[in-house]
Amino acid sequence: MAHDSRRLLASPMHPIFTHFTIALTASSLAFDALGRIFDVSSLAAAGWWTIVGAVPATIGALVSGVTSRRRLAMEEGTGRNWLRAHMALGPTFLGGLVASAIWRAATWLDGKPISWAYLVSLGAVVAALALQGYLGGELVYRFGAEVRERYVKLPNEREPAGEPPRRSRTRPV
Amino acid sequence: MTPLVSEPFIWRWIAIAIAVLTVIVTLESWIGHYRSGFPLRAQYAPLVAGIALATACLGLALVPRVEWVRLVVQWAGWVAVFAGVTGAGYHHYYGIVEKAGGYRWLLHHLMYGAPQLAPLALSAAGALAVLAAEGVASGAVSPSASVSRLALAVVAIALAGAVAQTGILHYRGAFNTPFMYAPLAVPPLAALGTGWLAVSPAVGLTGVVRVLLWATFLLGFVGLGMHLRGLDRQMGGLHVFLFNLLQGPPPLAPAAYATLAGVGLLLLRTW
Numbered sequence: 501m502a503h504d505s506r507r508l509l510a511s512p513m514h515p516i517f518t519h520f521t522i523a524l525t526a527s528s529l530a531f532d533a534l535g536r537i538f539d540v541s542s543l544a545a546a547g548w549w550t551i552v553g554a555v556p557a558t559i560g561a562l563v564s565g566v567t568s569r570r571r572l573a574m575e576e577g578t579g580r581n582w583l584r585a586h587m588a589l590g591p592t593f594l595g596g597l598v599a600s601a602i603w604r605a606a607t608w609l610d611g612k613p614i615s616w617a618y619l620v621s622l623g624a625v626v627a628a629l630a631l632q633g634y635l636g637g638e639l640v641y642r643f644g645a646e647v648r649e650r651y652v653k654l655p656n657e658r659e660p661a662g663e664p665p666r667r668s669r670t671r672p673v
Numbered sequence: 674m675t676p677l678v679s680e681p682f683i684w685r686w687i688a689i690a691i692a693v694l695t696v697i698v699t700l701e702s703w704i705g706h707y708r709s710g711f712p713l714r715a716q717y718a719p720l721v722a723g724i725a726l727a728t729a730c731l732g733l734a735l736v737p738r739v740e741w742v743r744l745v746v747q748w749a750g751w752v753a754v755f756a757g758v759t760g761a762g763y764h765h766y767y768g769i770v771e772k773a774g775g776y777r778w779l780l781h782h783l784m785y786g787a788p789q790l791a792p793l794a795l796s797a798a799g800a801l802a803v804l805a806a807e808g809v810a811s812g813a814v815s816p817s818a819s820v821s822r823l824a825l826a827v828v829a830i831a832l833a834g835a836v837a838q839t840g841i842l843h844y845r846g847a848f849n850t851p852f853m854y855a856p857l858a859v860p861p862l863a864a865l866g867t868g869w870l871a872v873s874p875a876v877g878l879t880g881v882v883r884v885l886l887w888a889t890f891l892l893g894f895v896g897l898g899m900h901l902r903g904l905d906r907q908m909g910g911l912h913v914f915l916f917n918l919l920q921g922p923p924p925l926a927p928a929a930y931a932t933l934a935g936v937g938l939l940l941l942r943t944w
Contacts, residue, residue, distance in 0.1 A: 569911040588902040595894020599887065
C-alpha cells in the first residue's frame with residue numbers, strides 16, 4: 501500500500517497540473533471576452549471562477565515541475581537551454597496570472613464591468629502560457645524529457661540503431 | 674456582504690502576506706545556515722523566530738478579534754525584530770570583522786561572506802507583524818492612520834535594504850544577464866515613492882506608487898523564475914538538487930520583493 505502511494509507520488513504529475521492551468525486560464529479569457537461582448541453576467545461569473553481555479557493549479561504545476569526536473573538527468577545542449585527557458589517562464593507566468601486574478605477580484609468587488617485593458621493584459625498572459633506550453637511540448641516530444649527510456653517497448657517494435665535496449669511489454673515465457 | 678478587501682479585512686490580508694514573507698526569509702536562512710553547517714547555535718534562532726512569527730500571523734489572519742492572538746503576534750514580532758538585528762550583528766562580526774583581511778577586504782566579504790542585510794528582512798517582517806496587530810485592533814487603513822504610515826515606512830526601508838543586498842549579490846554574479854539590472858531599476862523607485870507617501874501622503878502620487886509597486890510585485894515572480902534558471906545553469910542543474918540549491922542563487926529571495934510590494938499595495942488600497 502505504502503509502496504503504491506510512493507509510486508503514485510513519483511509518477512509525472514506535471515502534465516496533469518499544466519493541462520488544468522491551460523484549460524482554466526484560456527477559458528477565463530474566453531468567458532470574460534464573450535461576457536463583455538454580449539453583456540452576459542453568467543459568462544463573466546464563469547470567467548471569474550475559472551481564473552480563481554487556475555491559480556492553485558498553476559502553483560501545483562510549478563511544484564510538480566521542480567519535482568520532475570529533480571528526476572530528469574539532461575545533458576547540456578539545445579534541450580537543456582529550452583528547459584531553462586521553460587523554468588524561467590513558469591514563475592513569470594504565475595506572477596502575471598496572480599496579478600490578473602487580483603485585478604479581476606478587484607473588478608468583481610467594485611461591481612464594475614470587465615475592462616478592455618484587463619482583457620488585453622490577460623491576453624498577454626495567455627500568450628505567455630502558449631509559449632510556455634510550446635516549450636514544454638518540445639521538451640517532451642522532441643527532447644524526450646521524462647519519457648525517453650521510460651516508456652514500454654511494444655512487442656513488434658524494433659530497436660533504433662545506436663539506442664540502448666528498452667524493456668519489452670511481453671515477458672519471455 | 675463585506676468585501677474581502679474592505680478596511681477590516683485589509684490587515685488580515687497583510688498578516689497573510691507577512692506570513693509568506695516570513696516563510697521565505699526563514700527558508701533562505703535555513704539554506705544559508707545549512708550551507709555553513711550550523712557552527713553556532715545562534716544560527717537556529719531565525720528558524721525558531723520565523724516559524725513562531727509565521728504561525729502567529731496566520732492566527733491573526735484567521736481570528737483577528739481574539740486579544741491573546743494579537744498579543745502573541747506582537748511578542749513574536751518583537752522577537753523577530755530582535756533576532757534579525759542580532760543576526761545582522763553576527764553576520765557583521767563573523768562575516769567581516771573576524772575574516773582574514775577584515776575591513777580591508779570589505780567588498781570581498783560583502784560579496785562572498787554572510788549576507789549583511791539579509792537578517793534584517795526578519796526584523797522587517799517582525800515590525801510589520803507588530804503593526805498589523807495594532808492595525809487589526811484599530812481597523813484603520815488610511816493616510817491619517819499613523820499605523821498605516823508606519824507600515825508603509827517599514828515597506829519602503831525593507832525594499833531599500835533588499836535592493837542594496839541584491840545589488841551586491843548581482844554584482845558578484847557579474848550581471849551575467851541584463852535581467853539582473855531590473856531589481857536595481859524599479860524597486861528603488863517603488864521604495865522612494867512608498868517612503869514619500871509614508872512621510873507626506875499626497876493623493877496625486879498614490880497612482881504612480883501603485884504602478885511601481887505592481888511592477889515590483891511582478892518583478893518578484895520574474896526573479897523567482899530567473900533564479901530557478903540560475904540554479905539550473907550549475908553543473909547537473911536541479912537534478913543534483915541539494916548541492917546546487919546551496920551553491921546557486923538564493924531560490925526564494927526574489928519573492929520577498931513580491932510580498933513587500935503586496936503589503937504596500939494592500940496599504941494603499943483605501944488611500
